[in-house]
Amino acid sequence: MATQMNTKPVTTARLVSASAEREKVKLPETDDGTILFRVPFPKDLKDLHNMSPIIIKQPYHVDYIHSFGQDSPFFAGLANGKLLGTKCPKCGYAYGTAKVHCMECGALCDWVELPQVGRIHTFTVCHYGSEEFLKETPFILILVEWDKVNTLFLSRLVGVDPKDMNLNWVGKKVRAQFKRNAKFRPTDVYFVPAEEEC
Amino acid sequence: MEAKQKARNVYCISGGISKFAKARPDVTFQPMVKEAYDYALKDIGLDTRKARELFDGSVASYFSDHFQRQLMSGIMVQDYLGLCPLPSHRVEGGGATGGICFQEAYKNIASGIMDICVAYGFETMSHVNTWKGNEFIALASDISFDYPVGGFYSGYYAMMVVRHMKEFGTTVEQMAHVSVKNHINAFHNKYAQKRKRLTIKDVRNSEMVAWPLTMLDICVMSDGAAVSILASEEGIEKIRKATGKRPKPVKVTGIGRGTDAMRMSDRPHKDVILLPHEKKSDYKGLKYPGIHSFRAGRTASKLAYEHAGITNPLKEINFVELHDAYTSSEIQTYEDMGLCKYGEGGKFVESGAPFMPNINYGLGKLPRQGEIPVNPSGGLIACGHPVGATGLMQSVFALWQLQGTIKKHLGDETLQVKDAKRGAIHSHAGTGTYVTVSILEKV
Numbered sequence: 001m002a003t004q005m006n007t008k009p010v011t012t013a014r015l016v017s018a019s020a021e022r023e024k025v026k027l028p029e030t031d032d033g034t035i036l037f038r039v040p041f042p043k044d045l046k047d048l049h050n051m052s053p054i055i056i057k058q059p060y061h062v063d064y065i066h067s068f069g070q071d072s073p074f075f076a077g078l079a080n081g082k083l084l085g086t087k088c089p090k091c092g093y094a095y096g097t098a099k100v101h102c103m104e105c106g107a108l109c110d111w112v113e114l115p116q117v118g119r120i121h122t123f124t125v126c127h128y129g130s131e132e133f134l135k136e137t138p139f140i141l142i143l144v145e146w147d148k149v150n151t152l153f154l155s156r157l158v159g160v161d162p163k164d165m166n167l168n169w170v171g172k173k174v175r176a177q178f179k180r181n182a183k184f185r186p187t188d189v190y191f192v193p194a195e196e197e198c
Numbered sequence: 199m200e201a202k203q204k205a206r207n208v209y210c211i212s213g214g215i216s217k218f219a220k221a222r223p224d225v226t227f228q229p230m231v232k233e234a235y236d237y238a239l240k241d242i243g244l245d246t247r248k249a250r251e252l253f254d255g256s257v258a259s260y261f262s263d264h265f266q267r268q269l270m271s272g273i274m275v276q277d278y279l280g281l282c283p284l285p286s287h288r289v290e291g292g293g294a295t296g297g298i299c300f301q302e303a304y305k306n307i308a309s310g311i312m313d314i315c316v317a318y319g320f321e322t323m324s325h326v327n328t329w330k331g332n333e334f335i336a337l338a339s340d341i342s343f344d345y346p347v348g349g350f351y352s353g354y355y356a357m358m359v360v361r362h363m364k365e366f367g368t369t370v371e372q373m374a375h376v377s378v379k380n381h382i383n384a385f386h387n388k389y390a391q392k393r394k395r396l397t398i399k400d401v402r403n404s405e406m407v408a409w410p411l412t413m414l415d416i417c418v419m420s421d422g423a424a425v426s427i428l429a430s431e432e433g434i435e436k437i438r439k440a441t442g443k444r445p446k447p448v449k450v451t452g453i454g455r456g457t458d459a460m461r462m463s464d465r466p467h468k469d470v471i472l473l474p475h476e477k478k479s480d481y482k483g484l485k486y487p488g489i490h491s492f493r494a495g496r497t498a499s500k501l502a503y504e505h506a507g508i509t510n511p512l513k514e515i516n517f518v519e520l521h522d523a524y525t526s527s528e529i530q531t532y533e534d535m536g537l538c539k540y541g542e543g544g545k546f547v548e549s550g551a552p553f554m555p556n557i558n559y560g561l562g563k564l565p566r567q568g569e570i571p572v573n574p575s576g577g578l579i580a581c582g583h584p585v586g587a588t589g590l591m592q593s594v595f596a597l598w599q600l601q602g603t604i605k606k607h608l609g610d611e612t613l614q615v616k617d618a619k620r621g622a623i624h625s626h627a628g629t630g631t632y633v634t635v636s637i638l639e640k641v
Contacts, residue, residue, distance in 0.1 A: 053223045053224055053225075055223055058267070060267060066341070066342075068342055071342055071343075095464075096463060097343055097461055097463040097464060099464065103459070103464065121361070121489075122357045122358070122360045122361040122364070122489060123357060123360060124353050124356035124357045124360060124408045124409055124411075125406075125408065125409040126348060126350055126352070126353045126356075126407075126408045127405070127406045127407055127408065127409075128329070128332075128350070128352070128407050128408070129329070129332070129348055129349075129350040129353070130329060130330075130332045130333035130336045130345075130348075130349055130350050131327070131329040131330045131332070131333045132333055133348050133349070133350065134329055136348070139348055141347065141348055141353050141357060142357075143357060143462065143463055143489065150466070150467070151463050151464050151465070151466075152462070152463035152464075152465075152489075153463055154343065154344055154347050154461075154462070154463050155347060156347060156348065165409050167360065167363060167364050170360065170361070170364045185346045186342070186343050186344075186346050186347050187346060187347055
């Protein structure tokens, strides 16, 4: 049984006399309440060690102002139907997921357009997920590989039946598709089986 | 990159664990740590007051501020344990937080800064539901590129093992062997959260989470705490003088740590980092680490082995407590730690080598059963994984194994590895981003 406590604003008792000149010191009072499940209390204080725990619910919601910073061109690319990676002009290392500075030699990388057809390096079918994505299950995650690109790219695969999953999916060709209305998230691009695989 | 060793001798002298559970609503995190701390103190004849007088400081281990929505939890434990005003700091490195904490306590002693240091760790993951918890954990992946695509650690590990299966022929039944082994081991460990007698079929028939990983291939969320006390020879002598009883120390003879890129997609495809007993020709054509292996785990092992003077781990280590967040990652870790070659992890578990020699697992005759018990405690899969406590829990089990005190602490001697002289503990973060390996030896 839940007991709604303290829903009305509370008038604080005056701690100092009204005639006192200095400002009253007090904690601000608010009128939000707490849903409290179970409020036990024993007659004998010794029994308090055996008291059931009081468990309350505390909602927590935050809007973050997240900047993609140096990676912003990648998201601008998706919004314009381009899949961008980076390439180091000094050592030639090529990144399938953009890194603006080279992990190998430290140089500033160039933005380059990646081929829109790649291959499945690995995959999984998620039947559960983080709370945010539970409603989208089952969904397929893949890492995409390309020839002459040193690193991979994480994306979703659609257009295949998750029930058909098997190890032979590894190596299959997939083609990038872009959302028409960009949401400026990495899911603005996703992959489908490349035509020759159908 | 070579292990450097110009340090004082460091010993692990006592430990304690709170019973790992799905939820501990009866206490907040501080008393939970105190349960483990008081146990460790009692084992060496100390109490709160004496400990504060003798000890030089502590290191706090917990992973996530999100789970509790409490910043600076570490100091709240420090004061609750009666350790103020001694020096302390918090460490954080994802799943490896406990292993890192153990090594930071080691460094406090090895450097001569402290003679006695407490490493304490905890996590309370029950404050949010499992899927919100998975969301918090997934924030330990790149939030620009990885998390929004469907961030989910079980999904990441599933992708890694799919590649392991494709590359090396590892099977889901081999993975299930790990789950059967660890759950049945935990049957004899009263601190474990899940003590179950399972079959390969049970593991495969349990609900699919991220193909090919089922519910029973994956560790669960837990509330729990663990404490490990480290000391120099001088520290041990101080305790002997104060209590009239010399603690039974175990020597920490090696520490190693490695790292890899946060994003799995960024992992290189190069050459294998070799251990002394391996040859370049063993791995012709293998691109390494890719996403099938953990370069951080191999680096940590290599450094710890060099430090401890180990050249063939399978022959020179008697047991391993390793970070089996997934059955698949236990198999991958056999390989990183050089218990078998890369690619042979599946066959290694199938052979029975990492099983306890004295337990009937219902799997028929296992040709190599008991060669090097891995996760005799039950590991993360069965003990639970209260992140900040996990790596320290491993150190406590390793201590008890090497002291020969498993029966005393568990009330059951089934899990005692006979004549254990040297053990390794392995703590692992992210998709293999931070990994620690520490070596403990009987003295």
